[in-house]
Amino acid sequence: MLSADFVIATAVGYVGLLFVLAYLGDRRARSNKKSFLHSPAVYTLSISVYCTSWTFYGAVGNAARSGLEFLTIYLGPTLVFVGWWFLLRRLVRISHNQRITSVADLLSSRFGKSSRLAVLITCIAVIGIAPYIALQLKAVTSSIQAVAGSSEFGQGSLKGIDDVGLAFGVAAGMALFTILFGTRHVDAKEQHHGVVAAIAFEAVVKLAALLAVGIFVVFVGGGFENIFSRAAEAGITVDSENTFDARWLTTMALSVAAIVCLPRQFQVTVVENSNENYLKVASWAFPAYMLLMSLFILPIAVFGLTTMPAGSNPDMFALTLPMAFGQDALALFAFIGGFSSATSMIILESIALSIMVSNHIVMPLVLRFSSAGTGDGQGVTSMVLMARRFSIVLILSLGFFYFFFTRDSNALAPIGLISFTAIAQFFPAVIAALFWREASLKAATAAIAAGFVFWVWCSFLPSFESVSPHVAWLLQHGPWGISWLRPEAMFGLDGMDQLAHAAFWSLSVNILILTVGSLLTSQSALERIQASVFVDVFRRGQVTRGNFVLGSATANDLYFVAERVLGERRAAAVFAAEAYDAGVDPDMLEPSQDFIGRLERELAGSIGAASAHVMLSKVVSGSDVSLEEMMQMADETQQVIEYSQQLEKTSAELRSTAQQLEDANAQLRELDSQKDEFLSQVSHEVRTPMTSIRSFSEILLETGDLPDGQRRHFVSTIHQESLRLTKLLDEILDLSALERGERSWENLPVDPEAALDRALTVCEALLRQRGVVLRRGQRAAPSIVEGDADRLCQVFINVISNAIKYNDSDTPVLAVTSSIRAGKYIVEIADNGPGIARQERKLIFEKFSRGQRAVGDQSGAGLGLAISRQIVTRMNGSLDLVQGSLPGACFRIRLALRR
Numbered sequence: 001m002l003s004a005d006f007v008i009a010t011a012v013g014y015v016g017l018l019f020v021l022a023y024l025g026d027r028r029a030r031s032n033k034k035s036f037l038h039s040p041a042v043y044t045l046s047i048s049v050y051c052t053s054w055t056f057y058g059a060v061g062n063a064a065r066s067g068l069e070f071l072t073i074y075l076g077p078t079l080v081f082v083g084w085w086f087l088l089r090r091l092v093r094i095s096h097n098q099r100i101t102s103v104a105d106l107l108s109s110r111f112g113k114s115s116r117l118a119v120l121i122t123c124i125a126v127i128g129i130a131p132y133i134a135l136q137l138k139a140v141t142s143s144i145q146a147v148a149g150s151s152e153f154g155q156g157s158l159k160g161i162d163d164v165g166l167a168f169g170v171a172a173g174m175a176l177f178t179i180l181f182g183t184r185h186v187d188a189k190e191q192h193h194g195v196v197a198a199i200a201f202e203a204v205v206k207l208a209a210l211l212a213v214g215i216f217v218v219f220v221g222g223g224f225e226n227i228f229s230r231a232a233e234a235g236i237t238v239d240s241e242n243t244f245d246a247r248w249l250t251t252m253a254l255s256v257a258a259i260v261c262l263p264r265q266f267q268v269t270v271v272e273n274s275n276e277n278y279l280k281v282a283s284w285a286f287p288a289y290m291l292l293m294s295l296f297i298l299p300i301a302v303f304g305l306t307t308m309p310a311g312s313n314p315d316m317f318a319l320t321l322p323m324a325f326g327q328d329a330l331a332l333f334a335f336i337g338g339f340s341s342a343t344s345m346i347i348l349e350s351i352a353l354s355i356m357v358s359n360h361i362v363m364p365l366v367l368r369f370s371s372a373g374t375g376d377g378q379g380v381t382s383m384v385l386m387a388r389r390f391s392i393v394l395i396l397s398l399g400f401f402y403f404f405f406t407r408d409s410n411a412l413a414p415i416g417l418i419s420f421t422a423i424a425q426f427f428p429a430v431i432a433a434l435f436w437r438e439a440s441l442k443a444a445t446a447a448i449a450a451g452f453v454f455w456v457w458c459s460f461l462p463s464f465e466s467v468s469p470h471v472a473w474l475l476q477h478g479p480w481g482i483s484w485l486r487p488e489a490m491f492g493l494d495g496m497d498q499l500a501h502a503a504f505w506s507l508s509v510n511i512l513i514l515t516v517g518s519l520l521t522s523q524s525a526l527e528r529i530q531a532s533v534f535v536d537v538f539r540r541g542q543v544t545r546g547n548f549v550l551g552s553a554t555a556n557d558l559y560f561v562a563e564r565v566l567g568e569r570r571a572a573a574v575f576a577a578e579a580y581d582a583g584v585d586p587d588m589l590e591p592s593q594d595f596i597g598r599l600e601r602e603l604a605g606s607i608g609a610a611s612a613h614v615m616l617s618k619v620v621s622g623s624d625v626s627l628e629e630m631m632q633m634a635d636e637t638q639q640v641i642e643y644s645q646q647l648e649k650t651s652a653e654l655r656s657t658a659q660q661l662e663d664a665n666a667q668l669r670e671l672d673s674q675k676d677e678f679l680s681q682v683s684h685e686v687r688t689p690m691t692s693i694r695s696f697s698e699i700l701l702e703t704g705d706l707p708d709g710q711r712r713h714f715v716s717t718i719h720q721e722s723l724r725l726t727k728l729l730d731e732i733l734d735l736s737a738l739e740r741g742e743r744s745w746e747n748l749p750v751d752p753e754a755a756l757d758r759a760l761t762v763c764e765a766l767l768r769q770r771g772v773v774l775r776r777g778q779r780a781a782p783s784i785v786e787g788d789a790d791r792l793c794q795v796f797i798n799v800i801s802n803a804i805k806y807n808d809s810d811t812p813v814l815a816v817t818s819s820i821r822a823g824k825y826i827v828e829i830a831d832n833g834p835g836i837a838r839q840e841r842k843l844i845f846e847k848f849s850r851g852q853r854a855v856g857d858q859s860g861a862g863l864g865l866a867i868s869r870q871i872v873t874r875m876n877g878s879l880d881l882v883q884g885s886l887p888g889a890c891f892r893i894r895l896a897l898r899r
Contacts, residue, residue, distance in 0.1 A: 007147050010332060011339055015173060018198045018343070019180075025197025038193075038274060040281035045200035046268045047282055048207075048289050050077060050259060052132075052345040053139035054416045055293055056206060056338040061315035063301035072248055074294055076255030078287040084279045087260065088269065090434055092279065093537050095270045099601045102356045103266045103426055109604070110433035110534050111441035112527040113613040118360035120445060121426060124452050125263055126353055126395060128422025131406075131463065133349065133399025135415040136342035137167040138407060139315075146316040147323070147335045167403050171396045174346045178354075179389045196272055199348060202340035207292060209337025212330060213318050214296020220325055221303045231302045246500040254420040254503060257427035263352035264345065271352075346396070354391035362387035405467050414463075414499075421459050421503050425451035428511045432518070437531045441524070443517025451510030458487050458502035539645065555589045558599060561615060566602065574602055681848040685728055689721035731863040735847065738870040745874050747786040749898055752825050753779065755789055756818060759796030763804065770812065772804050777817035785825050785895040787875035792895075795868040795879070799829045799891045802864065807833035807888065815886055820897065827893045830884035841881055845869050 055073070062070040080087060091106075100106045104125065108118035141163040221227040231237070259265055273279070304317030312320060318338065322330040366383060406415070425448050432439035464471045478486040488498055490505050523531065555575065562571035578595050579586040591599075596616065603612035696714040700706070706714075760774070767774055803814050809832050818827045836844055848862040865879075872879040877895035884890020 004144065007144055007332070007335060010336065011144075014336055014339065015177065015343070018202070019177065021201050022177075022194035022198040024194075026194030028193075040275070040278040041285075042196065042200045043268075043273065043278045044282045044285040044289070045203040046196045046272060047265070047286050048203040048293075049199050049264055049268055049344045049348050050262075051203075051206065051290065051293050051341060052416075053136050053143075053338050053342040056210060056341040057139050057143070057315045057318060058135070058416065059294065059297045060301050060304070060317045061313070063297050064305055064314035064317070068298075069248060069251065070297060071294065072251040073255050074287075074290040076252045076257075077259040078290065080256055080259050081283045081286050084283045087434070088279055089276065090537060091260070091270050092273050092276050094434070094534055095273070096276070097537065098533070099604045101271060101359060101604070102263060102352060103261050103430070104356045104360050105604070106266075107426065107429055107433055107444065108360065110530050111439075111444050112524050112530060114441050114445070115360065115364045117441060117445050117448075118356075119364070120448060120452075122353075122356040122360045124422060124425065124448065125356060126398065127460075128419050128425075128455075129263065129349055129353060129395070130398040130402045130419075131415050131460075132419035133171075133346055133396065134403035134406065135419075136346050137170055137399060137403045138415070140170050140339060140342050141166045142313070142316060143319055143335050143338050146313075146319045147331055163407065164404060167407075168400060171346075171400045174343060174350070175392055175396045177343075178347045178350045178392050195347065195351065196268070199268070199344045202344040203289070206337040206340045206344075207289065209334050209340075210293060210296065210318065213322060213334050213337075214300060216325075216327065216330055217296065217300050217303045217321060221299070224299060227299050227303050227306070231306045234306050236302065236305045245497070247497040250497070250500040250503045251417065254417065254424050257424035258420045261423045261426040261430060262349075263356065263423075264348040267348060267352040267355075346399075350392045350395050353395045354388040357391035357394070358384050358387035362391075406463055417499050418459050418463055421499070421506065422452070422455050424503065425455060425506060425510055428507070428514050432514060433534055435535065436518070437535045438523070439514065439518045439531070440521045441527055442521045443514050446517055447510045447512075447514035450513050451506045454490075454506035454509055455502065458490060458505055459499075462487050462498065555591050558591055558596070558616075562599060562603065570602075574599065678847065682732065685848065686725065689725040689728075692721045693718050693725075728863075731867060735863055735867050735870065738867065738874065745788070747788065747875055749784045750787045750789045750792060752783065752785050752787075752792060752827070752895060753818065755792040756796050756816070756827060759793050759800055760816065762793075762797055763800045766801060766804050767814070770804050770807070772807060772812040772814050775813055775815040777815055778819060780818040780820050780825060783820055783825050784898045785875070785877075786898050787877075787895065788871075791871045792875065795871050795893065796827070796829075798864040798868045799879075799893070803829055803831040803833070803889065803891075807831045809833055809888075813886065815884075823897050825895045825897055828882070828884060828890055829893075830886040830890035831888040832886040833888035835888045836881065844881060845879075 059070040059073070094100065095106070098109055100109060104118045104121035107121055108114050111117055144166060145163065218224060218227065221230070259269075269282075300317050300321065301314060304312070304314060304321055308317065308320060308324065318334050319331055322328075322334060363384065428451075429439075429444045429448055432444065461471060462475055465475055466472075475487055477483065483489070484492050488494075488501060489496075490501070493501060493505075496504070559571060559575055562574060566574070575589060576586055578598075579589045582589065582592075584590075600612050600616050603615060696718050700711065700714055766772075800814065800816070804812075807814070811832075813832045815830045816827070818825070820826070845865050847866045869879045872893060872895070875895060877893065880892050880894070882890050882892045
């Protein structure tokens with residue numbers, strides 16, 4: 001049995017290791033921009049902070065209680081990352097353009113840079129995440145109790161310390177770590193490379209630990225099949241009857257919203273993203289990571305139910321199973337894995353929430369009660385850092401207090417789902433912000449607030465039922481005895497799963513108010529501008545401009561404001577870069593509207609979009625033009641830009657259409673020319689036999705005393721020319737049908753060697769007649785190709801007969817070989833005739849092309865090779881003129897072997 005002192009010492013040592021990793025990672029990332037810390041692998045591992053102790057411990061417990069329901073927590077994020085092109089890519093692009101620092105900053109910036117909306121979202125996030133942090137504290141204390149053994153708990157260094165004291169110690173340690181490495185820089189947009197490196201390391205540790213436990217369980221359990229067989233014999237089955245019910249769909253929908261809107265997920269996925277292309281790797285690597293994490297969840301749960309004593313906590317099976325088999329080292333490794341899951345979530349969530357609190361609550365108060373033109377130049381920077389550190393303590397304190405009041409809860413998963421439901425209230429507004437131009441600030445604010453109220457009533461309040469008799473009475477009877485207002489049966493909707501009930505009412509009200517409210521309310525000028533910037537983020541040529549009209553502000557005024565927020569070094573760098581681009585000395589810089597816009601985004605990276613806008617407004621709006629007038633002018637300018645972009649798009653479409661018409665006309669002219677040439681060739685070929693037929697017919701009609709021999713000769717000539725004319729017309733029709741695909745065609749298994757032998761037999765008489773020597777070369781082994789046997793024989797006969805007819809050598813030779821090479825059946829037919837002139841080789845397969853050497857008694861219209869090539873093409877082969885072994889022509893027929 002592991003001692004409590006040893007477990008605590010191991011945890012402290014592990015946190016110390018994280019300190020070292022964070023420190024070294026921060027230094028390496030800043031000194032080397034091409035470090036592996038800037039790689040998509042580290043980025044993907046940091047996203048895996050989604051897998052908290054809820055996954056490590058709670059998923060096993062959830063599988064033991066509810067079967068496959070635990071999978072829904074991973075299916076939702078998988079859908080979002082697989083479809084990264086539609087949502088995440090847009091989020092990251094907007095974040096980079098607008099220097100967004102949090103989900104509150106995103107919605108605030110989109111809806112007119114509203115400070116009130118940012119404050120509302122921040123407050124909801126802080127309250128909504130408290131149960132999630134409490135879940136991590138509960139997991140850590142429970143795991144220490146499980147590993148050290150409840151009988152020894154309270155001994156050694158833990159003497160006098162209960163689980164509450166232990167949770168307080170863990171929260172304090174995490175607060176210290178987060179303050180040291182999460183608030184070192186004031187620029188919230190700047191990546192926290194040290195923390196991300198530590199989070200990536202923790203991702204590897206928790207994955208390795210859970211896989212180790214899973215492999216161990218499968219090993220001692222005798223394999224997957226044996227584990228489930230023994231469980232079935234013991235009467236333990238996976239609950240599958242209620243798997244695909246309302247709760248299943250609700251949990252999956254909440255996980256979709258959580259992977260986008262949870263502050264820590266938004267921080268690592270969007271804010272910490274330094275390269276948009278990293279999403280391509282994360283789109284498959286992160287789902288693969290979750291698959292590995294969940295691979296052994298069900299076997300561990302089933303094996304634990306089978307082997308552990310009745311009443312054992314299934315949430316702790318990943319720890320207690322190795323201990324039950326005397327594997328203390330594996331149990332300690334599993335404890336470190338679970339500890340990593342909890343600490344990574346607490347650290348990153350605290351950083352993300354502290355940035356939201358400082359930017360959207362503290363800074364607006366500072367701006368309200370101070371002047372932009374006073375201070376020593378470092379006051380705002382120090383105040384922002386101090387606010388973030390205080391926020392971290394506040395956030396962890398809220399999580400600790402929630403743990404204190406609800407520590408008697410038996411299961412981990414329901415606690416996490418309470419937070420998921422709260423954060424899901426942001427999701428409809430996020431989708432509307434990205435895709436709906438008409439969504440308004442008033443509607444979004446009212447929708448989120450109403451959804452939050454329903455969440456508090458239906459989900460948050462019932463979690464205190466076990467610690468408060470008043471809450472228990474309220475759940476039983478409703479406020480003032482009004483039963484249809486009971487938190488778990490709103491408006492008489494009773495009998496529904498509690499989670500599905502809370503999500504249904506809060507999100508339904510949220511979406512309804514957002515939709516109807518946006519249709520009934522109008523947007524301000526700044527809202528319309530920001531809506532265009534967000535919705536049209538991928539539009540070509542879009543330029544993000546400042547929303548200010550330059551008044552009396554000078555470069556010195558703006559520099560003083562920038563120095564207060566960014567610090568002297570960064571402010572000087574920003575102004576020096578602008579002066580360099582403008583080609584002037586920094587002292588002579590005249591701030592332009594574009595520069596003020598860029599300066600606003602720089603400030604937004606440190607204090608949020610709303611606070612940056614308010615701060616610059618105090619300096620810039622020194623002219624006689626009112627803010628509303630400036631927004632109106634900017635709105636009109638934006639409309640002109642949009643109209644111009646639409647005209648540009650329309651002009652591009654017209655140019656594309658005109659080009660297509662020009663190409664179509666050129667193609668028609670080419671086809672018309674080919675038609676004329678074809679008709680001319682056909683007319684020429686038809687005229688010759690028709691002239692002979694007419695001439696001899698006239699002689700026979702007009703001359704009555706012709707000798708019998710001469711009369712038979714004329715009749716024979718008329719008959720031969722008629723046959724030639726008929727053959728010509730048949731070939732034209734055949735070629736036309738092949739080219740148009742009008743003739744039915746079916747490729748069947750064919751023996752090409754048999755077709756070749758058959759063609760040689762048919763041509764044997766012609767060979768004898770012309771005195772051509774047939775030289776049979778190497779022949780292919782028996783093989784099968786896809787084609788038409790008769791048509792293939794027709795091709796062979798055409799090529800062989802051409803080689804015989806056009807061979808004028810004194811000792812004519814015809815060589816025929818066949819072979820199989822690279823999965824192809826190849827036949828080569830060569831002769832030692834005059835060959836084909838180089839300039840005619842490209843035309844030899846054209847219709848009516850016979851070549852200049854086709855003279856004398858060589859009949860034919862020049863369609864044979866054109867028809868043969870069409871036939872071979874229909875059999876997925878090729879017919880080519882190649883260099884052969886004899887001095888004349890050589891034709892190669894290539895067909896694919898049947899597989």
